[in-house]
Amino acid sequence: MSERVRDTGSAAIRERVRAVLPQLTDDPSTVDLPAFRVDRTGLLDVMRVLRDAPECGFQYLSCLSGVDYPDHLDVVYHIFNLQNGAGVCLKTSAPKSDPVLPSATAVWPGANWHEREVFDLLGVRFEGHPDLRRILMPEGFDAGYPLRKDFVDSRPAKVRLVRSR
Amino acid sequence: MDVSGQDAPRSWLGTPPPEAEGRSSEELPVPLWQHLPGVLTGNVQSFINWARSNSIWYMTFGIACCAIEMMATGASKYDFDRFGMIPRASPRQTDLMIVAGTVTEKMAPRIKTLYEQMAEPRWVLALGGCASNGGPYHEGYNVVDGVDKIVPVDIYVPGCPPRPEALLHGVMLLQEKVRWVQSAEKTART
Known part of the structure; x- marks a missing residue:
């Protein structure tokens, strides 16, 4: 790493990312990190560039989380460059009628369990994930995705009890 | 239980039996040890209960x-050990399961398995609101509403x-309960 980029100010990061990925749009709702919004069709290519381009080098996926909005589901990636400490926030979204996104495990293997959690609690299906199973809820749980705002636990108490045995 | 300590009719261990309520102290039999200092009398079950109530080993769980x-x-300041309570890592060696925390539906079968692995007589103490009835997570999507x-x-x-x-108060209540076990059959529950 002879050419380490030392300037980790928000504007400088934004400028460097935009130099290699001009198709990204700014997301002003995030203030602590430079945030970009990307369409789900080009998501994997953008991720690879963010990881591999020398201007970016975001080789560490710190957090992958899902957000439930009234009409769509967001997935938020917080990625960091461990050499210079720079980080960006990448957001993508999927409609609730078709909650499918490409899996980030091909780029950052650490996304594995994060994506399983988002799948488990919000119902986003990650295509290309090696082992997309529930991770937190019991194996037999079939009442839906409990962290969605419209989730109603329709199971009668007795059924819950029997299942828990 | 008479907390005044004055003229309370007591057997050599524990509190008076329930049927003693409403009767004056004169009607109760005087324990033999009051006549014969240095001699302890009692039935075998009382000795067993005395031993059990002062060596409640609990599961590290x-x-x-x-x-x-x-x-x-369990640490030095509150010192469970003065009640004879020692944490044991194996359910086979424990008398008490302290359910310390939220019981999720995924955890529930494991808890039941641990309970079934404990040797009888065995006791369960529900510690906190979650283990008692779900607490703040009552009717949560993944929470059993109480370990009971x-x-x-x-x-x-x-x-x-x-x-x-x-928790110490709860344990002392449990000791009272253990001392009142009348026979081994009554502790056998499933």
């Missing part, structure tokens, strides 16, 4: 934040989380 309070109670839905509970300790003093 915490499932949420209440376990921190249980650890504090899956195993029988002897003592409930309220609080979120309960202080170590509350």
Whole structure:
């Protein structure tokens, strides 16, 4: 790493990312990190560039989380460059009628369990994930995705009890 | 239980039997040891209960934040050991399961298995609101509303989380309960 980029100010990061990925749009709702919004069709290519381009080098996926909005589901990636400490926030979204996104495990293997959690609690299906199973809820749980705002636990108490045995 | 300590009719261990209520102290039999200093009398069950109530070994088993309070109670300041309570890592060696925390539906079968692995007589103490009835997570999508839905509970300790003093009080109540066991058959529950 002879050419380490030392300037980790928000504007400088934004400028460097935009130099290699001009198709990204700014997301002003995030203030602590430079945030970009990307369409789900080009998501994997953008991720690879963010990881591999020398201007970016975001080789560490710190957090992958899902957000439930009234009409769509967001997935938020917080990625960091461990050499210079720079980080960006990448957001993508999927409609609730078709909650499918490409899996980030091909780029950052650490996304594995994060994506399983988002799948488990919000119902986003990650295509290309090696082992997309529930991770937190019991194996037999079939009442839906409990962290969605419209989730109603329709199971009668007795059924819950029997299942828990 | 008479806390005044004055003229309370007491057997050589524990509190008077329930049928003693309403009777004056003159009608109760005087324990033999009051006539013969240095001699202990009692039935075998009383000796067993005395031993059991002062050596309640509990399982090293915490499932949420209440376990921190249980650890504090077991440490030197509150000192579970003065009740003869020692943590044991194997359910086969334990008398008491302190359910310290939220019982999720995924955890519930494991808790039931642990309970079934304990040798009888065995007791369960529900520590905190979650283990008692779900607490703040009552009717949550993944929370069993109290561990008494899956195993029988002897003592409930309220609080979120309960202080170590509350757990000690619950344990002392459990000791009272253990001392009142009349026969081995009554402890056999499934």
